[in-house]
Amino acid sequence: MFTLAKNDKLLLVIVAFFTLLAPIILNPFPTESAMAQFNAGYPDLMQRFVIFGIFAVGFNILFGLTGYLSFGHAAFLGVGSYAAVWMFKLLSYNIVPAMILSVVIAGIFALIMGFICLRRSGIYFSILTLAFAQMSFAIAYSVLSNPSFNLTNGETGLQVYNDDPQYLKGDGPSTTHLFGLEMRETFTLDIGAWAFQFNVGYYICAIFLLVAFYIAIRIFRSPFGLMLKAIKTNQTRLNYTGLNSKPYTLFAFVISGMYAGLAGGLLASMDPLAGAERMQWTASGEVVLMTILGGAGTLVGPILGAGFIKYFENIFSKINDSVLHSWFSLLPDGLENAIVWVLHFFVGKGWHLTLGLLFMLVVIFLPGGLVDGGTRIYNWVRKPRNPEPAEEGAQASTDQ
Amino acid sequence: MGILEVSNVNKNFGGLKALHNVNLDIEEGTIHAIIGPNGAGKSTLLNCFIGKLVPDTGTVNFNGQSLLGIKPHQINQAGVSRVFQTPEIFMDLTVLDNVMISCFAKRDGAFSFNAWASVAQQTDIREKAEKMLEDVNMADKSKMLSGSLSRGDKRRLEMAMCLSQDPKLLLLDEPTAGMARADTNNTIELLADIHEKTKITKVVIEHDMHVVFSLAQKISVLAQGTVIAEDLPENIKGNAKVQEAYLGGAH
Structure with missing residues (x-):
């Protein structure tokens, strides 16, 4: 019932290993060293890694597997967040009802959006989803936040206030928790010069990621997943083979919407806030970037892509001119200033420039994303030792 | 009664009469070839069988069930499979x-x-x-x-x-188009072999007369949207109308 093929099992174990030990692996530099700013092992960022990993894994089921490029997936992220915060407002800070509602609501929302947008394919589908998401954004931003019916709290964003009913709260904690286990609780382990932070919220997210990843593997390897791949390759043949592509695409759309809803619910569970900007098209574009950067259609690619982008967003944006000056202080002054002047545009607020360049490099030289790069390095390292017959190129490469 | 019955099918594209009162009766278990010069309407006719095109008038019945207006996947599920001109x-x-x-x-x-x-x-x-x-x-x-x-x-x-x-009817649109001679012969052998084993009814559209005369048990000749002859292969060769259509009829 829960068995996987050997390779997939190995993959799941590797992903589990890295996610569970992330607080250590992502903190390679001692706290006091100059390199400490490259450490990513703090709870807030690690939570983002896995939450956006879930988001991208779900998006990949639609884009990577089925070949439908949605530019409106952030709408589900936002809907999930709103649903979760409403559960906090009405019931209690326990994240279980919040998570359930966010997935269910995002699923229903995806069903409606998918039903309409999937009438077209290709670029028209992308534009329809984009329009839908922007409409959702506008509705959340203004329409649904009037004094008589305030569902989203508009510009301020939805949050929990002291006078909210919270019918089930009782004596429970006043921050998000899982049956009393508070999300913000962090255990810090000091070993020598290193400080490793083990955060409850992160581990909850990590478990969700592993479950979501496991389900994604099952879908990839199922007859349903095979049909989705077939839709991406040749929809005409699929129809003339006696298969109705419509329900397949709709199911894929709803599943990926539910993943996005889960991610949105988790975002709100880590920080009980939901704003309309979470639905904006830039957020939809970000998940497209993550998936392509990591490797669309591969299993781990989206998680890698999500981690990569979130790392750059948080780490590169922290580097400022004085940090740059300290790095190059050994160089002659003129040269130092020149280098800092050039690099200035690529760090801090300019981190998007670095990301853009990296994205271009990956798309041009590694069309299969980071996973493709990893496979090439693996093949290159392995080849000289036991040369494979040339036939290998013609064989189908199994997606990792 | 045939497995596929086409009666009085008309299809116009703008002013062009692509199909004009086409009648066909495909017998179960045979290989039926549809031949004709370029632009005779062969592919249009085939597209009417699989739900890609809907004829203006006329009926297409497969095993007594109308194939008009139902979706490609439903037609396939009913037992009609198609091999395309470009795979x-x-x-x-x-x-x-x-x-x-x-x-x-x-x-x-x-x-x-x-x-x-x-x-x-x-x-x-x-x-x-x-x-x-x-x-x-x-x-x-x-x-x-x-x-x-x-x-x-x-x-x-x-x-x-x-x-x-296991379709009941297999439609083959120029199964040897663009193939080298050796490949063509292989395909003919394969098709003959398959027919020997399964007896699936086949409708073959073909340009290559070599293929047609090695496989077909019955031939319909289409020219300018109408069936001008329908007969056994040996009779088609000597048919005057067919020769005219191929060798310099009214184009």
Whole structure:
């Protein structure tokens, strides 16, 4: 019932290993060293890694597997967040009802959006989803936040206030928790010069990621997943083979919407806030970037892509001119200033420039994303030792 | 009564009469060839059988059921498979996966939300697909990406995909178009062999007279949208109207 093929099992174990030990692996530099700013092992960022990993894994089921490029997936992220915060407002800070509602609501929302947008394919589908998401954004931003019916709290964003009913709260904690286990609780382990932070919220997210990843593997390897791949390759043949592509695409759309809803619910569970900007098209574009950067259609690619982008967003944006000056202080002054002047545009607020360049490099030289790069390095390292017959190129490469 | 009955089919594209009162009666278990010069309306006619085009007037009945206005996947589920002029296969998937998809469609119908099972464990489907590939002499290529196959093999694969569904009617649109002589002969042999074994009714559209006369049991000649002759192969060769249409009739 829960068995996987050997390779997939190995993959799941590797992903589990890295996610569970992330607080250590992502903190390679001692706290006091100059390199400490490259450490990513703090709870807030690690939570983002896995939450956006879930988001991208779900998006990949639609884009990577089925070949439908949605530019409106952030709408589900936002809907999930709103649903979760409403559960906090009405019931209690326990994240279980919040998570359930966010997935269910995002699923229903995806069903409606998918039903309409999937009438077209290709670029028209992308534009329809984009329009839908922007409409959702506008509705959340203004329409649904009037004094008589305030569902989203508009510009301020939805949050929990002291006078909210919270019918089930009782004596429970006043921050998000899982049956009393508070999300913000962090255990810090000091070993020598290193400080490793083990955060409850992160581990909850990590478990969700592993479950979501496991389900994604099952879908990839199922007859349903095979049909989705077939839709991406040749929809005409699929129809003339006696298969109705419509329900397949709709199911894929709803599943990926539910993943996005889960991610949105988790975002709100880590920080009980939901704003309309979470639905904006830039957020939809970000998940497209993550998936392509990591490797669309591969299993781990989206998680890698999500981690990569979130790392750059948080780490590169922290580097400022004085940090740059300290790095190059050994160089002659003129040269130092020149280098800092050039690099200035690529760090801090300019981190998007670095990301853009990296994205271009990956798309041009590694069309299969980071996973493709990893496979090439693996093949290159392995080849000289036991040369494979040339036939290998013609064989189908199994997606990792 | 034939398995496929086409009566009084008309189809106009703007002012052009692509099909004009076409009547056809395909007998069960035969190979029926439709030939005709370029632009005679052969492909238009075939497209009317599979739901790609809807005729302006007339009826197309398959086993007594009308094929007009129903979707391609429903027509396939009713038992009509088609091999295209340019092979339509799943280029990014392996040869075996291609055939397995057909087998799934046959077993599970037009849609099944089978997202928890593993493809690898569907042994009945896998065995059936592997058997089918053996039948078309492609067992050694089952792990190859189908996009990397030669044109002849792609066609062979497409035929295997169609045959694995045990269709009642197989439509072949120029099965040897663009093939080298050797490949053409292989295809003829394969088709004759398959027909020997399965007796599936086949409608073949073909340009190549060599193919037509080696396979067909009955031939309909289409010219300028009308059937000008329908007869046994040996009689078609001597038919004056047919010679005129091919060798300098009114173009």
